[in-house]
Structures are given as C-alpha cells and as structure tokens.
Amino acid sequence: MLFQNIKNVISSLNPDTISEERKAILNPLAEFIQSKASKNQDIRINFICTHNSRRSHLSQVWAQTMAYHFGIKNVFCYSGGTESTALFPMAAETLKNSGFNIQTISEGSNPVYSIKYSENEHPIIGFSKKLDDDFNPKSGFAAIMTCDSANEACPFVAGAEKRIPITFEDPKAFDNTPQQAEKYIERSLQIANELFYIFTQINS
Numbered sequence: 001m002l003f004q005n006i007k008n009v010i011s012s013l014n015p016d017t018i019s020e021e022r023k024a025i026l027n028p029l030a031e032f033i034q035s036k037a038s039k040n041q042d043i044r045i046n047f048i049c050t051h052n053s054r055r056s057h058l059s060q061v062w063a064q065t066m067a068y069h070f071g072i073k074n075v076f077c078y079s080g081g082t083e084s085t086a087l088f089p090m091a092a093e094t095l096k097n098s099g100f101n102i103q104t105i106s107e108g109s110n111p112v113y114s115i116k117y118s119e120n121e122h123p124i125i126g127f128s129k130k131l132d133d134d135f136n137p138k139s140g141f142a143a144i145m146t147c148d149s150a151n152e153a154c155p156f157v158a159g160a161e162k163r164i165p166i167t168f169e170d171p172k173a174f175d176n177t178p179q180q181a182e183k184y185i186e187r188s189l190q191i192a193n194e195l196f197y198i199f200t201q202i203n204s
Contacts, residue, residue: 001118001119001120002065002068002069002117002118003099003100003101003116003117003118003119004099005098005099006065006098006099006100006117007099008099009098009099009189009192010065010066010069010192010196013189013192013193013196014193015193015194015196015197015200017193018193018194018197022194023197025165025166026166026194026197026198027201028162028164029045029142029144029164029166029198030198030199030201030202032045032142032161032162032164033045033072033075033198033199033202034201034202034203036074037072037073037074037202037203037204038203040074041074042074042076042140043067043072043074043075043076044076044078044137044140044141044142045060045063045075045076045077045078045141045142045144046077046078046079046080046131046136046137046141046142046143046144046157046160047059047060047063047077047078047079047080047144047146048079048080048081048082048131048143048144048145048146048150048154048157049079049081049145049146049147049150050081050082050083050147050149050150050153051081051082051083051084051085051128052079052080052081052083052084052085052087052128052129052130052131053081053085053086053087053088053091053128053172054088054090054091054170054171054172054184054187055146055147055168055170055171055187055191056079056080056081056146056147057079057087057091057126058091058094058095058187058188058191059077059079059144059146059166059168059191059195060077060078060079060124060126061077061095061100061115061117061124061126062188062191062192062195063075063077063195064076064077064117064124065117065192066192066195066196066198066199067199068117068118068121069199070199070200070202070204071204072199072202072204073204076137077124078135078136078137078141079126079129080129080130080131080132080133080136081128081129081130081131081150082130082131082149082150082153082154083130084110084128084129084130084133085110085128086109086110086111086127086128087110087111087113087126087127087128088172090171090175090180090181090184091171091184091188092113092115092126093181093184094181094184094185094188095115095188097185098185098188098192099117100115100116100117101114101115101116101117102114102115102116102126103123105125110127110128111127112125112126112127113125113126113127114126131143131154131157132158132159137159138158138159139159139161140159140161141159141160141161142160142161142162142163142164143157143160143162143163143164144164144165144166145163145164145165145166145167146166146167146168147167147168147170148167151165151167166194168187168190168191169187171183171184171186171187
C-alpha cells in the first residue's frame with residue numbers, strides 16, 4: 001500500500017490538463033513500457049539530467065511510485081547525470097512533503113537517501129551519480145533526457161535501447177528566492193501528473 005499522503009497527491013492529479021503537444025512527447029515512453037510489459041520483460045528506465053540533482057530524481061521516484069500504484073510489474077527506475085553533484089536538499093524535502101519517507105543513509109558532499117513510498121516495498125536509493133555509474137543498468141533501458149543541456153550533451157547514451165527527450169524546466173532557477181518551495185512542488189507535481197498519464201496508457 002502506498003503511504004496515505006502519496007495517495008492523496010495522486011488522487012489530486014489530473015492528466016486532462018496535459019496538452020496534446022505534450023502528450024505526443026510523453027507517448028514514446030508509454031510505448032516503450034507497453035512493449036516490454038506485453039512480453040513480460042523487465043522495464044528499465046534511466047532518467048538523465050546534467051547534474052542528477054533535481055528533475056531526474058523527481059522523475060525516478062515518481063515513475064517507480066506510479067508503476068507500483070498501477071500494478072505494473074518489473075519496473076526498475078534509475079537516474080544519472082552527465083556529471084555527479086548531489087541530490088539537492090530541496091528536491092528531497094519536496095518529496096518528503098508529498099508523503100515519501102526519506103532517511104539519510106550517509107552524509108557528506110553527496111549524501112545517500114533511502115526514499116520509501118510504501119512500508120513493505122524496497123526503498124529507492126537516491127544519490128547523485130553519472131549515467132554510466134555501476135548502480136545503473138548497462139543495456140536494455142530507456143534513457144529519458146529530463147533537461148535540455150543533457151539532451152544536447154548526450155546525443156548517444158551507451159547501452160540505451162531507446163532515447164527519449166522529456167524535458168522539464170529547472171526549479172533551480174528559483175533557488176534562494178521566496179518562491180523556491182512553491183516552484184519545486186509545482187515541478188514535482190507536473191512530473192507526477194505526466195508520469196500518471198504515461199502509466200494510465202499501459203495495459204498490463
């Protein structure tokens with residue numbers, strides 16, 4: 001069972017607010033998931049951004065959560081960057097405020113977090129890493145480019161079966177401003193809503 005606060009967030013989502021132009025950007029990921037699900041194959045999705053600090057983590061966590069919510073089996077979500085920095089604290093705080101149980105496993109310049117969406121499911125391990133880190137899959141995955149700079153910097157992702165640009169505006173633009181928390185939750189909810197839409201397209 002999902003934690004109740006996460007269920008509340010999901011019940012507030014409305015994929016009807018997504019434009020047809022945006023759905024056309026999202027549909028290739030739905031098609032990738034469906035093609036794997038139809039063959040009972042593992043579904044591996046690596047969300048890639050420049051620093052693996054904000055958007056790629058929000059996408060990874062929400063995608064894993066939506067797969068669980070919709071009962072789509074064998075979905076394994078990852079994230080990576082063209083360089084590694086740290087999972088930005090406000091991104092972790094935003095997930096916490098949406099109902100995720102977040103524990104810091106290790107401190108330091110690149111902390112490691114345990115991110116849980118359900119009491120009995122494996123936690124997502126959140127930390128900043130390069131896209132080809134040993135933690136991530138080496139082949140048979142969809143590479144989802146969540147920011148323009150990573151999309152431009154990585155025309156080719158080694159091992160990716162499919163490369164799909166689904167870019168989001170960076171909430172980092174609002175760091176150290178009064179709107180910071182509001183803009184992070186806005187971006188997180190956009191990502192959640194769009195992944196909700198993607199998983200509604202899947203026939204398991």
